[in-house]
Amino acid sequence: MGEVILQMSKIRKSFPGVLALDDASLTLRAGEVHALMGENGAGKSTLMKCLFGVYRRESGEILLSGREVSFKSPREALDAGVAMVHQELNQALKLTVAENMWLGRLPRVRRLPFLVSSEKMRERTRRVFSELGLSIDPDVKMESLSVSERQMVEIAKAVSFDASVIVFDEPTSSLTEGEAEKLFEIIRLLKSRGTGIIYISHKMNEILRICDTVTVMRDGRHIETRAAEELSVEKIIKLMVGRDITERFPKREKKPAGELLRVEGIGGEYSRLKSASLTLRSGEVLGVAGLDGSGRTELIEAIFGLSKRRGGRIFLSGREVMNRTPAEAKKNGFALLTEERRADGIFGIRDIRDNITISSLKKYGKRIILDERQMSRDTKEYMKAIKIKAPTERTKISTLSGGNQQKVILARWLLTDPRVLLLDEPTRGIDVGAKHEIYLLINRLAESGRGVIVVSSEMPELLGISDRIIVMSGGRVAGELLASEATQEKIMELAAKYA
Ligand SMILES: Nc1ncnc2c1ncn2[C@@H]1O[C@H](COP(=O)(O)OP(=O)(O)OP(=O)(O)O)[C@@H](O)[C@H]1O
Ligand SMILES: [Mg+2]
Structure with a gap:
């Protein structure tokens, strides 16, 4: 792992009636896959949205490659090399796959900059897809894809920005097993290029397989950061819920009837x-x-x-x-x-x-x-x-x-x-x-x-x-x-x- 590329410290953010982030911190290195874990509502997505310019933090500091940043929009974050795959899909279903890939940064025809070059768009999409090993037709409408294929397009889009930090917020929750494997390959590729990756998931085996480091949050606060190899499923659970769960699968007393x-x-x-x-x-x-x-x-x-x-x-x-x-x-x-x-x-x-x-x-x-x-x-x-x-x-x-x-x-x-x-x-x-x-x-x-x-x-x-x-x-x-x-x-x- 390389040097520190992202440092978020003491981030605070509230919504009406909810203190979503109280004292949240995270440090990410180049080439590191860093899991962000915590119970539902712990503040994982909110913390990442504060980084990505979706929300404005109320206090705290974000350093990107040593420089303080405070993005006012996702656009600014992308321009600075931070990309994010969101937990909720938010795509233009009536547009094509290629159009979705380049929405907001459509390639223009040279000399006629008011025209969008669909040729370029298609070709660039093909290039990204083939690099990542995806077999999705860039010309079909988004709505004709399955939810898991849409998710793969979203992942490809995030990768195509060549960002130095990529956030994946529960990327596999709608992927098939085969697609999840493909994503893990993509993550290995990104890692080898020195990209820093923040990975949010509730799937323990996934985390222990692909992540180097685990940060656990609870109630909007940083609880613990540890090397993945020092952790086990039981230890992570204990950090997340703050107590031992003695029986993961509760017993049933009554036997089935007719x-x-x-x-x-x-x-x-x-x-x-x-x-x-x-x-x-x-x-x-x-x-x-x-x-x-x-x-x-x-x-x-x-x-x-x-x-x-x-x-x-x-x-x-x-x-x-x-x-x-x-x-x-x-x-x-x-x-x-x-x-x-x-x-x-x-x-x-x-x-x-x-x-x-x-x-x-x-x-x-x-x-x-x-x-x-x-x-x-x-x-x-x-x-x-x-x-x-x-x-x-x-x-x-x-x-x-x-x-x-x-x-x-x-x-x-x-x-x-x-x-x-x-x-x-x-x-x-x-x-x-x-x-x-x-x-x-x-x-x-x-x-x-x-x-x-x-x-x-x-x-x-x-x-x-x-x-x-x-x-x-x-x-x-x-x-x-x-x-x-x-x-x-x-x-x-x-x-x-x-x-
Ligand atoms: N836009 C919003 N308006 C009001 N409250 C919000 C908003 N976004 C998040 N919250 C609240 O902030 C808290 C943290 O939510 P967040 O989405 O960050 O949780 P999470 O850790 O990502 O959980 P999950 O694992 O379920 O995705 C929750 O209590 C949530 O209801
Ligand atoms: Mg979330």
Whole structure:
């Protein structure tokens, strides 16, 4: 690692009613990959936005290559060699990939500087993409890409500025495993060029794999900075939450009862799902494992009627249900927390209460008007149950930290009081402490006789919270394991069966 290129000290920043940063510091060297960790709402994104000129700090000092800086806009930060990949995607979906790459710095036609050279734009995009090993067509509209491809474009854009400091704010939360590997290669490349990298993530294994240094924040303050090799998952957790979490996966007392849901030979009309069958008992947590593209997401989407089904039958308590549409599935007592909730689940301009109650408005019908007091009461209860960090239940959702936004969407589905809860990556982007709360909540739901199906790519999580695990491979169920006898190796073996 080289010399210090960035030094942020004693940064303070508040918002109405919230002291987001109290005394935050971070030192970054050239060629260093520096993890910034902390619970949801700890102030990680805010600190980086203070660096990047999105927010103005109230006090504190930022030195870039020894010179004090105070960027008034992201533009200024970029010009000075600081780039950032944001936690939320903010792209012009109607424009092409190439246009998004060069937005704000469009290459001009020589001699006719008022004309944008689309030729140059395309060619430069191709050059960046090929250097990074991306196979995305620069000419297609942004909206035709998947969320994970959009994220890769965003990453490529940040890299294309040739910055000396790049901030990645939870870059892998919407990437496939293959794309995440590609990102790690890109990070290795940047590191070898001497770029300093700040990496924010809640994925412990990722952090310990690619980072040199870890800084932990809590409540807007710097807590600790250490070399990654001195740390373990347990030590990081302890620093983040400020106490020992003795059991990462809480135990459930009650055993599962009789059959609640049976799915027979369900396939997807337009998806990779070929044919899958499963049963779910009331009081049971069924884990769904599998690699990306194995059809695990498609399976629960087909059960929920979100994607068109080909064949197969679904029985709830022995009675056949059709679940042709999500609305019908919801009426039948199903709820689905989708994987892409950040892209399609949030009503940004509304407050927490509206976002939580929006799928349960019927409950609050009081003659013509809505029972707002009850809405507020329920919202507050859920905010407490899963520790949503916000000043009040009427706080705008867009001002919450990323992880807290996710919790709001989870609460929305819990409030519909489903009999079968389908969760796709329920703890993605959520910090360890809050993960624990969500596991407790899943346990409570199961113990009250509901059935829960959890898709997760985090194997320790699946092993820790499921009673039983089915493993998807190539659009089919490759096998089933009792959690008590399952291991990561056994799961991987099944996952490769038809892949
Ligand atoms: N624009 C804003 N207006 C009001 N409050 C805000 C705003 N941005 C952030 N906050 C508040 O500042 C605190 C820190 O939020 P921040 O987004 O920095 O957390 P984070 O550490 O990035 O969390 P996560 O892991 O969930 O992304 C939170 O309490 C959040 O609600
Ligand atoms: Mg954040």
